[in-house]
Amino acid sequence: MKKIDWRNPVLVISVGMVILIASLLLTTTGNDTLLFVIMAFLTPLVALLLGVFGLQIYGRDSGSKDDRFNAFNYWFAIGLIMLSLAEIAGVLVSLSLNPQQMILVIALAQLPGLLLWGIGIIQYLRSLNAALGYVKPNNLLIGLFLATTLSTISLIVVIVTQYPTIGIIESIVLSPIVAGLTLFVIIVFALVWIFRKGSLARPLFLILLALLLYLIRCSLWLFADAGLEAPTDRVIAVEAFILCGTALLMARNLGTIDT
Amino acid sequence: MDINSIYIIKRDTGMCMYHKDFTGTAFDPQLLSSFLVAMTSFFDEATRSVKSQARAFEGSDYTILVEFGEWTLGAISTKGDSANIRKKLKRTIEKFEDQFSVLKWVDLDLAVQTRFEQRVIDEFIREKIAPETLITVKSEWEHYTKRPDVISFLRLIPAICAVKDAAEFLEVPVEIALNLAAEALWEGAIQVANPVKPDDIYQTTALTHEDDALVDLSPEAARALTELDGETPLSIAAERVRTVDMKRFLEEVAFLEQRKMVELVTPSQAVVVRYSSALQTLLTNFGNIIGFNVTRNIFFDAREELVDQYPWLGFVALEEGVDIEMKSSLLSATLKGTIAPDVLDDGLRVLMQFITRRVRDLMGKGPVNRVLAHTKDEIELRFPSTVYQIEWESFQV
Numbered sequence: 051m052k053k054i055d056w057r058n059p060v061l062v063i064s065v066g067m068v069i070l071i072a073s074l075l076l077t078t079t080g081n082d083t084l085l086f087v088i089m090a091f092l093t094p095l096v097a098l099l100l101g102v103f104g105l106q107i108y109g110r111d112s113g114s115k116d117d118r119f120n121a122f123n124y125w126f127a128i129g130l131i132m133l134s135l136a137e138i139a140g141v142l143v144s145l146s147l148n149p150q151q152m153i154l155v156i157a158l159a160q161l162p163g164l165l166l167w168g169i170g171i172i173q174y175l176r177s178l179n180a181a182l183g184y185v186k187p188n189n190l191l192i193g194l195f196l197a198t199t200l201s202t203i204s205l206i207v208v209i210v211t212q213y214p215t216i217g218i219i220e221s222i223v224l225s226p227i228v229a230g231l232t233l234f235v236i237i238v239f240a241l242v243w244i245f246r247k248g249s250l251a252r253p254l255f256l257i258l259l260a261l262l263l264y265l266i267r268c269s270l271w272l273f274a275d276a277g278l279e280a281p282t283d284r285v286i287a288v289e290a291f292i293l294c295g296t297a298l299l300m301a302r303n304l305g306t307i308d309t
Numbered sequence: 310m311d312i313n314s315i316y317i318i319k320r321d322t323g324m325c326m327y328h329k330d331f332t333g334t335a336f337d338p339q340l341l342s343s344f345l346v347a348m349t350s351f352f353d354e355a356t357r358s359v360k361s362q363a364r365a366f367e368g369s370d371y372t373i374l375v376e377f378g379e380w381t382l383g384a385i386s387t388k389g390d391s392a393n394i395r396k397k398l399k400r401t402i403e404k405f406e407d408q409f410s411v412l413k414w415v416d417l418d419l420a421v422q423t424r425f426e427q428r429v430i431d432e433f434i435r436e437k438i439a440p441e442t443l444i445t446v447k448s449e450w451e452h453y454t455k456r457p458d459v460i461s462f463l464r465l466i467p468a469i470c471a472v473k474d475a476a477e478f479l480e481v482p483v484e485i486a487l488n489l490a491a492e493a494l495w496e497g498a499i500q501v502a503n504p505v506k507p508d509d510i511y512q513t514t515a516l517t518h519e520d521d522a523l524v525d526l527s528p529e530a531a532r533a534l535t536e537l538d539g540e541t542p543l544s545i546a547a548e549r550v551r552t553v554d555m556k557r558f559l560e561e562v563a564f565l566e567q568r569k570m571v572e573l574v575t576p577s578q579a580v581v582v583r584y585s586s587a588l589q590t591l592l593t594n595f596g597n598i599i600g601f602n603v604t605r606n607i608f609f610d611a612r613e614e615l616v617d618q619y620p621w622l623g624f625v626a627l628e629e630g631v632d633i634e635m636k637s638s639l640l641s642a643t644l645k646g647t648i649a650p651d652v653l654d655d656g657l658r659v660l661m662q663f664i665t666r667r668v669r670d671l672m673g674k675g676p677v678n679r680v681l682a683h684t685k686d687e688i689e690l691r692f693p694s695t696v697y698q699i700e701w702e703s704f705q706v
Binding site: 116 | 603671675679
């Protein structure tokens, strides 16, 4: 009987809790600058470490290139690494550019990482659909494409009409990210709901929370005035990365019998 | 199943209490019973064994299988030894001892031949008849049978028809038509032929490899031969040769069967092929959801739990990913029929049950049952008639 390794997920969650508590303390005591500096280093570091760890687990031979669950976790791990690079770029860019330019550059830098997450989610959804037979495969792809396109266009229209202070370029760059993240949240929520009575739901739930936090972060960039400069921005990011990394570690324990 | 004749013999007296000849090549019952009792006593004496040891006697083109009851001995003359035939013989002996237990103590005329024949029909004849079976009524069938219900049946139905068509024609339930056809076959008044079905599994015979084997064969038939490997149902073989007319493809296979170039696989092999397809599809579907590594772990854990009870499960393994591999030892045992089909059915069914129970803990009931339904639909495409021989309801969680 294989032993479940609970230490790593518990350790990562504990680190997340400590960061959250420390951030709250620093914010409430007025040490925003200190928090900003700490998070500028910590956020990319956490994402990079968890991404590399995830890559070590899922980058090894899974036995088959058709193992979509392994691929799902693998893409999330690579996505974490890409997002860590985006966070580093974000820190450097925030030192030299004005806020508007900063948001655009950071958002574009985040895109590769988020796209990789998206690839993992869509691939897994397709293979799940093949096994469960809910929807015809072609209809699924068409549905996803239409949902993304229509929601992006709708969001741009809403922003232009209801939030005229937001620049048109900002809305064009950030709307697809927000729409895409919203779609990912809906998809993963559906997965959690389908598997709610099984242990597979646990890592998926953590992924859902991670995506939700990231969606909140990106929405704040779009709608809040000081979204990117707020000290909470990187706290949200690091918590999202920690939840993602914990999910990757929990997924490794699936199917092992507790001894 | 090629049974020539069956005998039930009282062990202590060597008297043949029941016999039936199916092919007109039977031995003299009393001669055979004396021989068998003498030989079994010889083997028991020679080996000083309390339990009777003799199991089979081989002739040039027949084998006499022997099974022992409490006070009787059953013998079947057949083409070859198989666990399936032995199981049937064992069951027949048990039913005989149960029905005519008084004959253990006294020799009485209990009209054994007529009173026991229904049991033998149910055990050996009934399985040859299915609703799609073609009945050919012999030209002078009236001379073969005296049973009033069989006479009524044969008088009314067309000379050549399927059992289900006969039932429809006579407006009787199919089950009644099946039983009447079995009795008519028992009496020798009809001949039966089971049409080739898309989920039948055929394998080539030694005749295929002869030099002139492919002469006079159509290109389609020759292509079909390459796909009949004893593991592929005809529906899949037809897809592989890209046939557009399934009916014609089945006729080609029937033609090959008539020329004895192909033969149906043993019932054991058919069970293994059917179950391995179902298990493969199920594992692939589960692997697509929970990952191949987890699925492999679950499979090997389930197998480990069951291997004590079903040792042959040790020869069912996984290659790369979740690809099922049946080791050659198991395949050759199924080819020879040394493992009975119901033993294989039981073991593989329990293995699948174990796997679904474990996966339920990971996925929850709903998704597992949905995967099962989806798997059944996929298997039904390959085995349209025999998919329900797998007990899908028992896998539901």
